[in-house]
Amino acid sequence: MTDQKNESTRRTSSPSAVHAAHATTSARPSRRDALILGAGVAAGWTGLVGAANAQTSKDAPKEVRLDYAYYSPTSLVLRRFGWLEEDLAKDGIGVRWVLSAGSNRALEYLNAGSIDIGSTAGLAALLARANGNPIRAPYIFSRPEWTALVVRGDSGIRSLADLKGKKVAATKGTDPYLFLLRALHTAGLKRADIEHVGLQHADGRAALEQGRVDAWAGLDPLMAASELDAGSRLLYRNVGFNTYGFLNVREDFLARHPREVQRVILAYERARQWTIAHPSDAAKILSEEAKVSLPVALLQVKLRTDFSQPRPSDEHVKALQAAAPILTAEQLVRPGVDLNRAIAELVDTRFAAGLVKA
Known part of the structure; x- marks a missing residue:
């Protein structure tokens, strides 16, 4: 897998539903349209970004490295429009994007320290955390039905x-x-x-x-x-x-650069809100990036992905607690590992509390 620079559910899969979604597709979003989320949303987002920028640490990183993935449409939207680059450039911070082909790849990159922030499924993140991968999840990028x-x-x-x-x-x-x-x-x-x-x-x-x-x-x-x-x-x-889509951060990066992590989360929030407002256009971006047909992308974005619960909460903790027994039953974690503790260490319910609506 090679690093690449940035280049600035509803529960049905019936053909009729896909074609109905296809019929509502709007024109490809313009740069101007992409930057407008509505006066209220834009003003709120700008205010939060300003607050995060004001607190940027003096030892800010030279670069923030994060992944994008076809199973995370908001990451594709964010990468396409360059909102994170625009924000971080104010402080001379670069952005490097790396493609993750699956949760296993994102977790490998995080564990090796080759990226700072990576997108995975919740249960996969728990498995990695329980086996020693030092990550925390301060943001939920979606609730998908992405596997069967x-x-x-x-x-x-x-x-x-x-x-x-x-x-x-x-x-x-x-x-x-x-x-x-x-x-x-x-x-x-x-x-x-x-x-x-x-x-x-x-x-x-x-x-x-x-x-x-x-x-x-x-x-x-x-x-x-x-x-x-x-x-x-x-x-x-x-x-x-289907466990939630977790945006994971290496613990050492989160501890050293909390303001930059806030800014990444705010950028993801902008992409999430834009995706909710422009699902057909988000599907077009997915179609182009993943090289799949537009009906396929519409099926994923409109009918199988819920973008409504971005802040980690007790709901996500309980979902992992319900799923955790499979990890011990199939001997995927070391004997004696305390999975409840691993869940508590993974799901960060407080970091984004002031940034993201519950």
């Missing part, structure tokens, strides 16, 4: 029980992989009951469509593309098993 278990349209597999003994592709260390394990447990199966094929998300999709695996734990927008373009079928869906 996928089979080919002509597959004879009709239930989770039918997966026993079958080849299933999934990317370890990601929400789709953990979703797979939780789904198997609902049918009385474990990881040992299937033949897990470890592939990165795009390779998993290809393996499914080429018949090299029987099922795939998908990730949008690849999953939506497989449905609409290749006729793949969602075998098992469970919104509750």
